[in-house]
Amino acid sequence: MIMYTDTSKDIQPITTAQGYHVPVLLDESVSGLDIKPGGIYVDVTFGGGGHSREILRRLPEGAHLYSFDQDADAERNIGAPDKKFTFVRSNFRYLKNWMRYYGVDHIDGLLADLGVSSHHFDDAERGFSFRFDAPLDMRMNKRAGQTAADILNNYDEARLADIFYIYGEMKNSRRIAAAVAKARQTAPINTTSDFLAVVEPMFKREREKKDMARLFQALRIEVNHEMDALREMLAAATQLLAPGGRLSVITYHSLEDRIVKNVMKAGNPEGKVEQDFFGHINTPYRMVEKLIIPSEEEQQSNPRSRSAKLRVAERKGE
Known part of the structure; x- marks a missing residue:
């Protein structure tokens, strides 16, 4: 049977979730895991379930897949019960804790599709997109944490400027932060339309x-x-992966791609290279594939795949 954590009895399984999210680089990312008999695999970004379903389709008897997602909406995409599958409703930053909970001391492959599901952009009520007038929420886990509105209304101007510059690479981050700080003195910024009214003139x-x-x-x-969670997940994956285990990660923007590339090449998010006496780089991974991007055909059929980059690395032996 499928094992759940924090599951609502009202959730009904469905067999397809193409409207939720079209899986990007599906064959390439799953093939990158090099699935073996008896292996234990993890999909830390279940979403619409596309990658997990493909892994399960290729998974031989005796192997097992654990899939993570913190969003309650994703849980509705679980299909028919499968003894080879366990769903974990949690942020992937807690990967190590959950594997310990299930008695798993090593894994043979981990897949991560770090893109935001199409469902989130298309759900007007979640506040992820500027296309809709909605409350500025943006939480993947709607049960906890600050909303985007909380941040805009409560962070000081300097902190807002840092966020816009570091995470959005906005050259006019200081001007935007100043405008937000000034506008919220008159009225709170609670919806996407409130926010657009402040920043559009810039x-x-x-x-x-x-x-x-x-x-x-x-x-x-x-x-x-997201960046803290990614660093924690990759550190846990590095500890959990058995020698020969694969890390298959799809990124969509330069910030997360830089972290993934650094971990695979140097063994740490900062990309700090350590060398032995002979000048060899000490890293827990070896690159399996060159950078993979979607084909022209995939980019045309799924425009949201255009910025995707897939990196695959293999855990070296101790």
């Missing part, structure tokens, strides 16, 4: 959508502590 029309997307990205990353 963007050139020809770049307005791209800049707005980066600004919303910055808020989403801060709300969900």
